Amino acid sequence: MNTHDLRTALRLHRNGKLQAARDMYVGLIGQAPEDARLLSLFGQLEMQLGNADSAIEQLRKAAELAPEDQRIRLTLARMLASAGQTDEALRIVHKLLADDDGIAEAWSTLSAVHRHRDDHKNELIALERAAELQPEETAILIARANAEVANEFPDRAIATLQAAAKIAPRNPRIANNLGALLVRANHLDGAVKALRRALEIAPDYAMAALNLAMALHRQGNLEAAREMAERAVRLEPKNPDARAELASILMAQGDLAGAESGFRTALSQDPGHHRLLAGLAELRDRQGRAGEGLKLIADIIESGDAGPDMRLVGATLARRVGRRETALTMLKPLLDSKGEPLYSLDRNTRRRLCFLLGSINDAGGDYRAALHYYDVGNSILRPDYDSDRLYARVDAILEAFADSRAPGDAVESRNPGRLFIVGMPRSGTSLLETMLSRHPEVHACGELPLIARLVNSGGDFPASFMRLGQPEIDRLADTYCSAISAPPGTRYMTDKMPLNFFYIGAIARLLPDARFIHCRRFPADTLLSCYFQNFLDPALAFCFDFEALTDYWRNYNRLMRQWSKTHRSSIFEVEYEELVAKPDTVAGALLDWLELEWDDAVLSPHEAGRYVSTASHAQIREPINSRSVGRFARYRPFLGDRASQFDALA
Numbered sequence: 001m002n003t004h005d006l007r008t009a010l011r012l013h014r015n016g017k018l019q020a021a022r023d024m025y026v027g028l029i030g031q032a033p034e035d036a037r038l039l040s041l042f043g044q045l046e047m048q049l050g051n052a053d054s055a056i057e058q059l060r061k062a063a064e065l066a067p068e069d070q071r072i073r074l075t076l077a078r079m080l081a082s083a084g085q086t087d088e089a090l091r092i093v094h095k096l097l098a099d100d101d102g103i104a105e106a107w108s109t110l111s112a113v114h115r116h117r118d119d120h121k122n123e124l125i126a127l128e129r130a131a132e133l134q135p136e137e138t139a140i141l142i143a144r145a146n147a148e149v150a151n152e153f154p155d156r157a158i159a160t161l162q163a164a165a166k167i168a169p170r171n172p173r174i175a176n177n178l179g180a181l182l183v184r185a186n187h188l189d190g191a192v193k194a195l196r197r198a199l200e201i202a203p204d205y206a207m208a209a210l211n212l213a214m215a216l217h218r219q220g221n222l223e224a225a226r227e228m229a230e231r232a233v234r235l236e237p238k239n240p241d242a243r244a245e246l247a248s249i250l251m252a253q254g255d256l257a258g259a260e261s262g263f264r265t266a267l268s269q270d271p272g273h274h275r276l277l278a279g280l281a282e283l284r285d286r287q288g289r290a291g292e293g294l295k296l297i298a299d300i301i302e303s304g305d306a307g308p309d310m311r312l313v314g315a316t317l318a319r320r321v322g323r324r325e326t327a328l329t330m331l332k333p334l335l336d337s338k339g340e341p342l343y344s345l346d347r348n349t350r351r352r353l354c355f356l357l358g359s360i361n362d363a364g365g366d367y368r369a370a371l372h373y374y375d376v377g378n379s380i381l382r383p384d385y386d387s388d389r390l391y392a393r394v395d396a397i398l399e400a401f402a403d404s405r406a407p408g409d410a411v412e413s414r415n416p417g418r419l420f421i422v423g424m425p426r427s428g429t430s431l432l433e434t435m436l437s438r439h440p441e442v443h444a445c446g447e448l449p450l451i452a453r454l455v456n457s458g459g460d461f462p463a464s465f466m467r468l469g470q471p472e473i474d475r476l477a478d479t480y481c482s483a484i485s486a487p488p489g490t491r492y493m494t495d496k497m498p499l500n501f502f503y504i505g506a507i508a509r510l511l512p513d514a515r516f517i518h519c520r521r522f523p524a525d526t527l528l529s530c531y532f533q534n535f536l537d538p539a540l541a542f543c544f545d546f547e548a549l550t551d552y553w554r555n556y557n558r559l560m561r562q563w564s565k566t567h568r569s570s571i572f573e574v575e576y577e578e579l580v581a582k583p584d585t586v587a588g589a590l591l592d593w594l595e596l597e598w599d600d601a602v603l604s605p606h607e608a609g610r611y612v613s614t615a616s617h618a619q620i621r622e623p624i625n626s627r628s629v630g631r632f633a634r635y636r637p638f639l640g641d642r643a644s645q646f647d648a649l650a
Helices: 003-014 018-031 036-048 052-065 070-082 086-099 104-116 120-133 138-150 154-167 172-184 188-201 206-219 222-235 240-252 256-269 274-286 290-303 308-320 324-334 347-363 367-380 387-400 429-437 450-455 470-483 498-510 523-531 538-544 546-566 576-581 583-593 631-647
Strands: 417-423 442-444 492-495 515-520 571-575
Touching: 003 018, 003 036, 018 036, 036 052, 036 070, 052 070, 070 086, 070 104, 086 104, 104 120, 104 138, 120 138, 138 154, 138 172, 154 172, 172 188, 172 206, 188 206, 206 222, 206 240, 222 240, 240 256, 240 274, 256 274, 274 290, 274 308, 290 308, 308 324, 308 347, 324 347, 347 367, 367 631, 387 498, 387 546, 417 429, 417 498, 429 442, 429 492, 429 515, 429 576, 429 583, 450 470, 450 498, 470 498, 498 515, 498 546, 515 546, 523 538, 523 546, 523 631, 538 546, 546 571, 546 631, 571 576, 571 583, 576 583
Parallel strands: 417 492, 417 515, 442 492, 515 571
Antiparallel strands: none
């Protein structure tokens, strides 16, 4: 056999030039038909080409010619397993292990056979043994982490990949897999760090770019998420998941036309892709056309072919158009005999399912069932929340800005003026901004994360911010004001990031002419509404637990009491209950305070045609109503001792 030709064939094989390598292997086998190694290589190539029967035939011959070659027999076992012949594959591996149970590769192969049998418990057991034998082998650790995920041990999987990353810090696959797991666990800062590391090592790693886009999207860093999704699409133009993620980000940014184009382009390449169809259906909902969205996917769901994500979207749309029983029917395959989410679903899917079931039952007036599902959903995925740290942070802010005062009339005004709408989440900020957006002299910018980034850019806010000189203050102010433009004739631009209540003192230093609207709502209704939302933003980690919610509200209230004293002339208070009961009176007083002429359009926020990416996106498409007032009272009979925690805040 010509060794030069063999080296050439191997090089072609490694470089992915499979057909050329196959032609050379065939010629070489003609010269040496009983070369077991050559037959094994040819069998592996045939499997890569999709020729499973030929691959197994070649590997059987190789195993017969070299019965003592463990690697060939293990390769045959893997091929048999991937072809569905798992019983024979098990016999081969078990025989090898009976002779010598200290072969790490045999345990690794056994795990692969169990994986093909969907026996993830024994898959993990085999990989744990393989890792004992070769603790430094990163391929085994990666496989073990995957098995841990399959067995619903995500925290163990994260620890396994972190150990692998220490062994092979330059392995981009480990960094990517770790980042993807951290995204699933909602540890977003760690996920972003790991995925950026993967891309530093391998800039053309499309999957890492896509996973990073997802992490940034979930963080709310939409511009960076969009750039990363666009990068993923450039690297893999035909990847439907990358295009679906990009379109979803555009939708979150309010670029509904761009999202529409993105989904349509991707569907032209892959018309039956379920994630794309579900995304387009969700877009129809955001456009106020939930019925159309439901029609897009209803047939797929009814056929039984829909996966969990599509069922969740379909049920959401069915609920939106008032078809409660249809929604529950769509979700039934995701529930066990007791009506609980299937444990085989991943944690994020179970959580989404619980919150959707909660909202369906809430709309149907079954508050006991709704509360049960909200409780289960909040127990599935609990983010890190440190109450002591929050108290310390608020103490530091109160001390740093204790002597802060709102500026006088001599302050130079910017044009347009900046209007910050602040308050607890779910306190009516979206409704109020949408009402204001109907005024011809107000431009609504939505929730901008920029203030938090700017004032925290030095690290230890408020200490770092207080050390800034006036030139640095002016630079940050210019950065904020230049980030968003407004149409001609705009007198005010709104920034509806509710949690900017932390930074009112800092904002007043950056923009001395800034004005603030503080949205207040009955505390128990506010906090219960937060508890009922599937919030994943780490900044909202307090929403998962009643005690954390009350702690957070107390600290919010501490800050707002101080700001109300030190910046009294710059803050306008709006009570949600009064706003929905007497919108004309409240809106009239607010417009007077802003020195704007009355416009009837502010009383019709549902006609704004405006996209809102927050949890309130459906409510603002409805006429102003008071349905959410008194929510706590409806749930009080089912809350037990927990009700007293919210009562103390009234």
